[in-house]
Amino acid sequence: MKKLLAVILAVVLALSVTTLVACQPTADINVGILQVATHTALDGARQGFKEVVQAWADEVGKTVAFHEQNANGDPNNETTLAQTLVAQNHDLLLGIATSSAQALYSNTQSIPVLYTAVTNPAVDLAGLGTIQGVSDMNPVAQQIQLVKTVVEAMHPEKETIKLAFVFNGSETNSLEQVNLAKAECARLGGFTTVDVTASSSNDIATALASNQMQAVDCIYVPTDNLMAENMNIIYAYSTPNNIPVICGESGMCDAGEGTATFGIDYYLLGQQVGEMAIEILEGKTLDNPNQFYTRQCEFFINEENALAMGMTQTQIDQIKDAFQGE
Amino acid sequence: MLKIENLTKIFNVGETTEKTALNNVSLTLEEGDFLTIIGGNGAGKSTLLNCISGVLSVDNGTISLDGEDVTHLAEYKRAKYVSRVFQNPLDGTAGGMNIEENLALAFRRGKKRGLGWGITKEERVLFHKLLSETGLGLESLMAQKVSTLSGGQRQSLALIMAVLVQPKILLLDEHTAALDPKTAKTVLELTQKFTKDSKFITIMVTHNMNDAIKIGNKLVMMNQGNVVFQASGQEKQNLKVVDLISKFSEVGAELNDRILLNS
Amino acid sequence: MAQFLNASVGGISLGLIWGVLAVGVYLTYRILDFADLTVDSSLATGGVVTAVLIANGCTPILALLASCLAGSCAGLITALLNTKLKIPAILAGILTMSALYSINLKILGNRANVSFFGKPTINGYWADLFNLSLIDDKNVLSIITCVIVCSAVVGFLYWFFGTEFGCSVRATGFNSTMAKAQGINTDLTKIVCLMISNGLAGLAGGLLAQHNQSGDVNMGTGTIVIGLASVILAETVIRDRFSFWLKLALVVLGSVAYRLIFTFAVQMGMHTNDLKLVATAIIVIALTVPLIKKKIAHKKLKGGLNNVKN
Structure with a gap:
């Protein structure tokens, strides 16, 4: 008797659950989004993407539902979530960051997949068939020029600038940016560089405390996922030591204590890939499936911090003029 | 032949708890000898057995076999x-495996274990035959897990396993102490049956002075790591329990309840 | 509804891959009675070895064998730390696991991951044979691969633990005092068992890497929890009288069940942040099942006795 009741209860529960799920209102358009982890840049891209697609949907009078998943940095989660999104058979999928894009592309050939926030898609998404999206390769050369300008303003007497690259040695996109940065340093001349690497948040403080960091004039942090989540550790070192920090993108500077950046606006990046999505949802093929970020790069300087580091207001204004014009 | 010369074992060297468990112990035993060892707590009986079996390392002295x-x-x-039978019936057998598997393990003692089958058909037949000869009824439980057996049955099994492949030395460390009197008697009888006319050396530690006198042909009393009294042959058979007790007080050994009540 | 089925296929394929690992955990945790934490890293080692080899042109099967070998080397290290240097089991496992993280990064060439999209994987054989799509039917292909691998693994272990040496390994786990007294070299049995178990972890890592077509240094995080959960789930149905191969097969199914519960949870809209909580809840429930059974049996007995009294 008891067993029978238990079985009946279980069946009723299962049925009600399935009906509940099935009864969710279906939208005209379903878009799946997979993001590797949470930080300002990736969130900004997602925001920009959603707003552009939503605006278009409202215009043409359709409903759109976004199915968002975040892997929280766990590669096993990422696989499961990618499989889930593919199984849900959406109209379009967006992968934000390299590993998410890889996970989506390797699980479906039939659903259109867009990538964004992938620094070097030609290399990192090679072999996955046809890829389309917007890369977030940032203007590294100009960022190094910004380094030179800021340090010269602070220490006009110096002949060589010692520049420390702080990044996660295991992220290929960071390595690529650092190599580009070194090329620009060589071209401009007057730089000595050191690589300060860490592969997990526990190692960052130790790396910063090493001998290499002695007499460093400036820190450059590329758009590195690990560092982006841990900028506070870097600032805990740089601020007391009066070292300016030039970041790969403004989200990392926004944390309050970065000095300056000239970089990609990830919100606009999201909008750019959103526009590609609209074309695909309208059934068109893209003329330019693999784009680089084409919008205006954003200049940002933290004036309070710059003044505290010893720059004068005139110098700050000069830098602003030089970079804001571009 | 077992020859033990100047065996010394010290625990916790250099610390406040330093204890000399064996102090220059020497002993010689011939094929077929059955030695009983008695002594108070901390006399060094179990330590001696553990040194002979290799569980403990020695600090000085030699042990040679043939x-x-x-x-x-x-x-x-x-x-x-x-081969050994431990005091705790749980130590001598693998509870999670069944009787025939335990016997198969014992059958391979001293041999290289390769990738042949863990137990063969012929072995099963042999084990069945051996078990029925002991008259304990274990042959009908061969496929049963050892953990379901009683303490007495497990200890009997451990004993059978110890002599399945003839050893050179059989060590019995108070192997009936954890059993009830009736079962202890059964196991002791089994012990005598297996060791009668045997070619191996048997050493049995016991707290029961009656058994110590009646069983075996040699007796040794230990106290504080030393051999304080030895007897063999007829002299041993003629000993009385009261003699042994007075010997205990002579050497200043402590008599505990177990020894007195068991004798 | 179709969604669930689709997602379940994915869950089953991953569950079978992790099933290989679960069997390895069963060997150390249950049979050898050794709490081995090395698997978190030995699985990743297997994965990155496969990734690097295939990216450089190696055949998929050879890469899998290499992963298995790499995993067993990891097991060897833990075993040596424990048997020769007398380091306690759990600590030995943790030490090897930590050291392997750096080694895994080195294997990857100081990067966090290596992908090999477009290169041949073991699934490719069935894709050609059955005319299936490598990507769209990836889960079905992985299921075929894993059913074959799991059967081979269970078959091998069933044979191995029936041999003289295999029995001596089991004896070591049940009662190492007795094993030594029976002339068994317990150091050797521990070493061999740990090598096999971590070899299986490496194999699972290789299969996972081929499924994802990439090897990541963090792919092994939480492996021991997954393995233990699968074993515990399986043990709610395993009975002593079951034959060994059946027990192993149930462990694999336990892993599949565990993965399906996750898939179900995510399909139901559960947030990924809560997945770890779900995992713990599953394990706790599975562990209390025998307790509840006892209570029910006891109540039945009491009820029966009361009836007799009356």
């Missing part, structure tokens, strides 16, 4: 020559 020096031979290698 002329071969085995003092520093690893325990598992020494098991080829030395």
